[in-house]
Amino acid sequence: MSEKPVRLAVCVVTYQEPFAHSAVCKSLAGLPQELLAHLSVVSVCNAAHGTIADDPVIEEHQAGALSYREVLRSDNRGLAGGYNAGLQIALDEAPDAALFLNADGWVEAWYLTWLLDGLRRQPDREAFVPTLISGARCVSPFRKRGIALNFYIIGWLCLRDGPFLRQLRFPDEFWLDGIDYWLSVKMAEAGLRIERTERCIAHNLSVSDQFGTLPGWRYRNILVSERRFLRWQKRPFREILVVHVRALARCLRYRRFDLAQVVAKEFAVALHE
Incomplete structure (x- = not known):
């Protein structure tokens, strides 16, 4: 009997610009079809141009072989509100895991292959994270002075479906910056078992x-x-x-x-x- 294919919900948040213009869309659209078959992509566009309705508008689009849904919001609720809206839609399809991506990130085939393999072969792992570098410096995981836990940047972070993901709702007060801190603390409090790849992904930090x-x-x-x-x-x-x-x-x-x-x-x- 063949294994059930792993289904991976992908959540992205953009601001004003459509998902199709983002770097992450271009990187996903360039992936092999056998990887794209595992993905269900939901992008939330905050303060979308031309959107005046109070209720979000959901559209279906295609970028090459990549199919995705785009939620157009007239207001700006930052990363927190965007991810909350995207997760609400994505989790309705009962995926095996959810992957958070930055709009300016670039996803390579090796990372998705590593994620899918880990989700399939390591059922005891509840979170998967990359090693992010900026220049020659590791920026995720990182530590904060006086706080004894690892912090993770949310971009490229993957959470397996389960009680933690199902109850996850990002607070408005950490609407943009600070969302990494909040999620890392909640992951530590829940005792999530985390798998990290030693292979590095380049990631520019705004500061x-x-x-x-x-x-x-x-x-x-x-x-x-x-x-x-x-x-x-x-x-x-x-x-x-x-x-x-x-x-x-x-x-x-x-x-x-x-x-x-x-x-x-x-x-x-x-x-x-």
């Missing part, structure tokens, strides 16, 4: 790799998310202070005086929270 062009609104959100996470974990205020001091030092080192003003304003907010 370390694009700091020269990072907009103020994004840097503010990063600082707010750091602060929310530390307060959620009931960390001492000195750790919040360290976050802002290090941020200010980076801004001055790279002569981003505009971002230095953002840091100063956010630290003033932190003092009065």
Whole structure:
């Protein structure tokens, strides 16, 4: 008797631009047909151009041999709301697992092959993660000072179907940055057994790799998310202070005086929270 094919739900979130224009769509569309046959792709477009209806619009599309559904939302609920909406649709089809992908990520055949093989042959593993690198530095898994657990970037992270995935709902307060922190803590609290590939995937970080062009609104959100996470974990205020001091030092080192003003304003907010 032949094995039942592994079904993998793929969740992506974009902002304003259609999924077809994203790097991840182009990478998926270029994969061999035998891999695409395992995928059920749902992309959620926040603040989609031309969408004015209150209720989301769901469309079916084709990009080469890749079939996918796209949810067009008039509002912007960030990664948290986008992934929640995508999961709600994807889990209705009872997949074996859900894979979270970044819109700017690039998926190679070896990684999907590794995932599918792991889901098939390692039933005791509930999560599968890659090793992500930026330059010569490993950026996922990563550690945070004073917190004894591994943190994982959500891009390329795969969760097997089960109680944890079925109950998963990302909180609005970690709508964009901070979603990695929140999910990593929840995975640790649930005691998920995690399999990690030693083979690396290149991943650019907005702070370390694009700091020269990072907009103020994004840097503010990063600082707010750091602060929310530390307060959620009931960390001492000195750790919040360290976050802002290090941020200010980076801004001055790279002569981003505009971002230095953002840091100063956010630290003033932190003092009065």
